[in-house]
Amino acid sequence: MNYEQLDQADLSGLEQAAGDWRKVKSAYEGLGDQYEQQVQRRLEKNWTGEAACAAQSEIAQVRKQMHAAAAEAGRMSKLLDDIHHDLHAFQKQLSALEEEMRGEHLVVNSNGSITDNHPMRHDSVARHDAGYSDFEDARFKLMQKYERKIDRILKKATQADETAEAALKADPNGEEDDSFTTAGYTSLDDAVEAQRDAKRAAELMAGGASPTELSELNRLLSKHADEPLFAERFVKSKGADGTLRSYMTMMNPPPGTSEDQKAVLRKIQKNLGTTLGTASRIDSPAMDKFEKELMAAGDSVYQSSNGRTTAYSYNGDQLTSSLLSHGDWDDDFLKDFGTELVQKEQDRYQFWGTDRESSWNGDGTWDLINSDPMVGFSDGLGHNPEAATDFLSGSTETDDGTIDNLDYLLKDREWHGGDADKAHFGHALEAATTGHDAGAGPSVDAPPHNQGQAELMERVVQSFGGDDEQLTDPSSMSESFGNMAAEYLPDINRAISNDPLGNTNMLFPVAGAQAELDNQDVTRFMVSVGQDPDGYAAIETAQRAYTANLMDHHLNPDLPEDQRYPGSPQEIVETISRRSGEIGGTLAVGRQEATLGEAAIADKEFSESMAQRKNLISGGISTGIGVGVSFIASPAGGAVASGVASTVSSVILEEIFQAQEPNALNEAARISGGDWEKSLESNIYLNQHTAELAAEAHGARYADSVADWALGGTRTGFNDAQTSVENMADDLETDVN
Structure with a gap:
């Protein structure tokens, strides 16, 4: 910015724009209040049915965006006020x-030059x-002296102007998200600080940094x-190659580096990944x-000796x-990166003809x-x-044909790290199938x-229909499989009901797309996942809340x-208890x-995983009857904690968590036999208590009968589980006769 531009700038437009944004903020706040009163609440009160359920999340999202729009307008008014204040001050x-x-x-003069008009200049x-x-x-x-003063003012004004431009252009959401956001700068000082800190961070990344x-x-x-402002400035300072080169040196410190410094390096790795992810979305x-440049650097070799002989x-x-x-990366960049990895591994397969295609050379210190x-x-x-x-x-196109990405990574690829x-x-599967x-x-x-x-969930569960040991081995991805199943319980319950033409779908409502699952595949899936303590706990706790x-x-x-x-009501309680019993029995x-077979996992590990699950239960699982289905849980009769009425599901889950105690009997057969009986008894009690709480919460006249209904349904469900496993997953059991 030169002297004339600053001196003659009309800043009234900035002041007016800031005022206009304040009006926008007020307008959105008023519109949001009207929407909530006249649309959202009326629809929630008077609109029912599947379409209404499916619309609830969209309606809530509209209200959320109105709130974000008001916040973003307010942020813009503050930022423009700050820009006007600083430039006016200059x-x-x-x-x-x-x-x-x-x-x-x-x-x-108008160009910023100085003329001396002292009278002595004109005195001959x-x-x-x-x-x-x-x-x-x-x-x-x-x-x-005055030229330097003018120069300092112009430099500060130029920095403020450039920072203002960057701050106004910065989009905290990234290029893939057009929604409003509450993030962003409200102060020009904050934006200046971000740019200054980016420059300093790039300097520290240059190498040789002290602890x-x-x-x-x-x-x-x-x-x-x-x-975004910080991320872009940082990336511009380092470039892709410079960033990777400095990162390689930093992640391979010299001998004698302490464990405390290793912890710091892991944090730097996380925060650097997040920063670069932010940059990728600009x-x-x-x-x-x-x-x-980052993609092109894929085959480049980066070395670091850092005081070592090799x-x-x-x-x-x-x-x-x-x-x-770490971080939220640009979707297209991620997909392109994955495509290149698959292509490179297929090229190597054609050269080696063995599983060495997925074995990558490379070494470093501390396994960072x-x-x-x-x-x-x-x-x-x-x-x-x-x-x-x-x-x-x-899928990925290679010289040898088309490779299905899911099949390759799930079933065909050799994972040399085990x-x-x-x-x-x-x-990756968990995020792909759940959407979070x-x-x-x-x-x-x-x-x-x-x-x-x-459809991805369908294909994953379907994969268990064969005898692929990479899938039936419970020790690799079972926790993720359990988390996935926990969010597809309506679909799973429909599948094991084997009732394509009946009314089962009304009993287990699904909002959105349904995963069309096969009973046999689901049975094999749950037997396999149930062998892992974390996978077992994920499905068991979610199914209890769902029931x-x-x-x-x-x-x-x-x-x-x-x-x-x-x-x-009797058929409702019996059928829900039966399906719950079948899932509980299959997991059992x-x-x-797991406790009897080759894995010989201690029974107490299952109890510990169940207890730990208490900290992982989310609002979506504990209050919903299907992802996206609007449902307000009823307070359970007489159940009060800290003055707040508990829901039926929260009461049941609390009982489950309190009941978890380590159990380590000496004989494996007694442990396994006890597990089956203990699981049956536990499922009967929990289903009975669940039915009683639900009936009492609604003042049902049949409340005294629901325990008997739940008993019969649960026993039948366990028998269903035993029959299904014998007929569909017998190869996954150890013969103990």
Whole structure:
């Protein structure tokens, strides 16, 4: 910004724009209130049925966006106010300086140059005085002083102007998300700080940082990792190759580095990955170039000796992959990266003709970087659900033909790091089938499953229909499989009902796309997953909450007509208990096999996993009867905790968690036999208690009979489980006769 631009700038437009944005904020707030009063509440009160259920999450999302729009408008008004304040302040500084200079007989020209109009300059007699040369020197120095002052003001004004432009253009959502957001800068000072910190972080990444400087780098990355302004400035300073080169050196520190520093490096790795992910989502030519350079660096070799006699080395794919494990990355970049990995592994397969196609060379200190790039890529998909669904639903074109991405990674690929590495692919599957980050659980207003997610779930469960040991081995991805099943319980209950033409679908409502599952595949899936303590706990706790919510829902006398199951209350309780019993019985077979079979997992591990599940139960599982189905749980009669009435499902879950005690009997047969009987007894009690709580909550006249109905249904369900396992999954059991 030059002198004339600052001096003559009309800043009234900024002031007016800030005021206009404040009006927009008020308008959105008023519109949101009207929408809630006149639309949302009226529809919730008067609109029922499947269409109403499916619309609830959309309606809630509209209200959420109105709130975000008001917040974003308010943020814009504050930012514009701050920009106006700072630029106006610089104008005032310039004006004050001009006034000061006039007192010194100095005049500033429109181009910023200074003219000396001191009277002595025009006095011909004075020019011949002996001290005139000293006068000229003093005047020259005075002009230089004011030139420096003007220059400082212009530099600060230019920085403010450039930062204002960057802050106004910055989109915290990234190029793939057009929604409103509450994130972003409200102060020009914050934006200036972000740019300054980005420059400092790039300097610290240059190499040779001391422990104190590494801590400073981690602090800066952690503070600004999600800020586009910081991320773009940082990436521009380093470039793709420079970032990978510095990262390689940093992740392979010299001998003698402490464990505490290793912990700091892991944090830097996480925050750097998040920062680069933010940069990848910025819609600008510079960031598009960065993504291309990062892809192009895949085959480049990066080495670091760092005081050792031999150098460690990884290629660009391996380094980038370790960074993909963290942050929200551009979906297209993730999919392109995965496609190139599959293509490269297929090219290597054609050369070697063995499973060496998925064995990647590379080594480093402390194992901060996994040499298998598919591991980090899988984790990247695990917290980028849309990219995960798209990539695993697609295929990759190679010189040898078309490779189905899901089949390759789930069944065909050799994971040389074993179960520990393949478990990361479970994270990708979990995100792809559920629509949210792996391990996060659904939010209360989670949207229904879409067709792509449901079809992937179908294919995963269908894969258990064969005898692939990579799938039936419970030790690799079972926790993720359990989390996935926990969110497809309506679909699973429909599948084991074997009632394609009856009214079962009304008993187990599904919002969104249904996963069309086969009874045999589901049975084999649950027996296999049930052999893993974490997988078992995920399904068991979710099924208990689901059973409680279903009974609460269907025994409600005020249930809208189009949601009512046509059977009697007795049939409702018996059928729900039967399906719950079948799932509980099938899981019990898996648990029995785990304690009795080759794995010999201690029974107490299952109890410990159940107890730990208490901290993982999410609002979506504990209150819903199907992802996307609107449902308000009824307070359970007489159940009060801390003055707040508990729901039927929360009471049941609390009883489950309190009942978990370590159990380590000496004889495996007694443990397994006890497990089956204990599971049956537990399921009978819980289903009976669930039915009683639900009936009492609604003041049902048949409340005294529901325990008997639940008893019969649960026993029948366990018998169904035993029959199904014998006929459909006998090869997954150990013969103990």
